[in-house]
Amino acid sequence: MQTVNKPAIAQAFGRAATGYDQHAELQRQSGDYLVTFARQQQGQKILDAGCGTGWFSQRWRRAGNHVTALDLSADMLLHARSQQVADGYQSGDIEALPFAEASFDLCWSNLVVQWCSDLRVALCEMHRVTRPGGQVLFSTLAAGSLSELNIAWQQLDLSAPVNRFLTVDAIQRAGQPLAARFQQQTLTLAFPDVLSALRSLKGTGVTHLHQGRQTTLFSRRHLPLLTRYWPQDRRGFLLSYHLVYGVIDCD
Numbered sequence: 001m002q003t004v005n006k007p008a009i010a011q012a013f014g015r016a017a018t019g020y021d022q023h024a025e026l027q028r029q030s031g032d033y034l035v036t037f038a039r040q041q042q043g044q045k046i047l048d049a050g051c052g053t054g055w056f057s058q059r060w061r062r063a064g065n066h067v068t069a070l071d072l073s074a075d076m077l078l079h080a081r082s083q084q085v086a087d088g089y090q091s092g093d094i095e096a097l098p099f100a101e102a103s104f105d106l107c108w109s110n111l112v113v114q115w116c117s118d119l120r121v122a123l124c125e126m127h128r129v130t131r132p133g134g135q136v137l138f139s140t141l142a143a144g145s146l147s148e149l150n151i152a153w154q155q156l157d158l159s160a161p162v163n164r165f166l167t168v169d170a171i172q173r174a175g176q177p178l179a180a181r182f183q184q185q186t187l188t189l190a191f192p193d194v195l196s197a198l199r200s201l202k203g204t205g206v207t208h209l210h211q212g213r214q215t216t217l218f219s220r221r222h223l224p225l226l227t228r229y230w231p232q233d234r235r236g237f238l239l240s241y242h243l244v245y246g247v248i249d250c251d
Contacts, residue, residue: 029187030139030243031056031110037137037247044105049094050112052076054085094122102131109138119174127178136248143167144242148231155229171244181247190235194226197237
């Protein structure tokens with residue numbers, strides 16, 4: 001179990017709401033892959049648990065599904081509603097979903113549960129609100145993500161302003177009581193400069209730490225050293241994410 005300041009997380013993502021989609025390439029790539037695990041693509045009653053701006057709520061709705069968008073952040077939910085991405089909108093916490101048992105055919109959560117206090121509780125809640133024969137699909141970040149950021153910060157003798165994500169083993173243990181199946185993937189994004197890489201983190205709310213502190217990613221005096229030590233290749237400055245995808249068949 002992690003110590004998570006939920007109101008502070010909601011505020012951090014709320015601040016990122018307006019410009020979130022322009023920095024959300026990781027979320028789109030992970031969501032595109034997560035979609036492939038769905039047994040049914042249309043005619044479903046779907047909960048988008050942690051909808052953010054509603055990018056995938058809208059995608060599911062356009063495919064012919066009835067979508068309920070849920071988010072902890074009131075500002076994210078307001079943005080989603082303004083774009084008319086879903087059929088219904090609900091403020092709420094994945095670890096205490098405000099829905100009756102067996103309310104949905106599919107419970108979908110893309111890169112959200114890493115912000116939960118107890119992953120097992122979150123998975124049990126999503127399983128609870130999914131009908132027999134339905135599915136829970138989720139993706140999350142695992143330990144080893146953002147290694148480039150850690151490498152660069154170590155050269156400055158500073159602690160990198162990122163969370164410690166659960167290990168793959170811990171994620172698998174959380175899903176074991178529900179017979180969850182898992183796949184792993186590493187996605188690496190490239191940026192033209194260090195500043196662009198840092199802005200991508202800030203733009204998606206990732207600079208928020210579980211304990212409730214909103215971090216300042218760097219001082220401009222650090223930029224030359226970060227540029228020197230940040231891992232890069234011919235594509236540019238790199239940020240790698242270790243993703244875990246989970247599938248729970250509610251049979």
